[in-house]
Amino acid sequence: MDIDRIATQSQPYLLSLFRFITGLLLFHYGVAKLFKFPPVEMFSEVTPLSLWGVAGMFEFVLGGLLMIGLFTRLAAFILSGEMAFAYFIEHLPHSFFPIVNDGALAIVLCFACLFFTAAGSGPISVDAMRR
Template identity: 45%
Template sequence: MEKWGVWAPRMLALLRIMAALLFMEHGLMKLFHFPAAQPGAPDPLPMMLMIAALIEVIGGALLVLGLFTRPVAFVCAGEMAVAYFMAHAPQSFWPAINGGDAAILFCFVFLYLAAAGGGAWGIDATRSKPAANEP
């Protein structure tokens, strides 16, 4: 393995953890107004935003742990695609103007995690390793 190759699974895990923590923050802001209320989110939340917030909090927590990374990341990517096309794209074609650049980035990071897995540090990584006494 090349010199930097040993770091790839660790950096993938860091990407998963940091993206998941940031993703969770959006759900926590919607549900619990922590660390502050989500700007522009109505109170009480309509059912669609409540479902989105639950996906963000529960999906984010599972991704932080690295548990069921591939299917959870796929669901989270789908949520971000829906969020972009429902909430952001109608405002403007340009993501920097319509405020959807984070949704696009989350979507593609989660699609990558769905394809690549969660990296070195996570429950999935420990579950997939054969036991020491197995061939």
């Protein structure tokens, strides 16, 4: 088998899968912050109009849009900015090093969303059906 050929053929579908999983992770954080499920101690005091609560609303709504692939580029662009903001406000003040300040996930999600801003949603998405 030619790995390059297989990789090239599967690339659009892996893009859709990567978009779905990224959206699911963000959606999951939104649910935990807003609806306290699953119960996570660090989100137990989050109120809807706090900074974390507003972030949870972004993650819940835009993560859901990212999962289904609707308005992917716009949703991903906003989420990329939100993750960058989260890193600089919450993680960077604790340490310069992401492994120390627990900011690695925020960085990865920021750049994953930035990638979807450029790459789009892939073939398995509402955006693709709308075209």
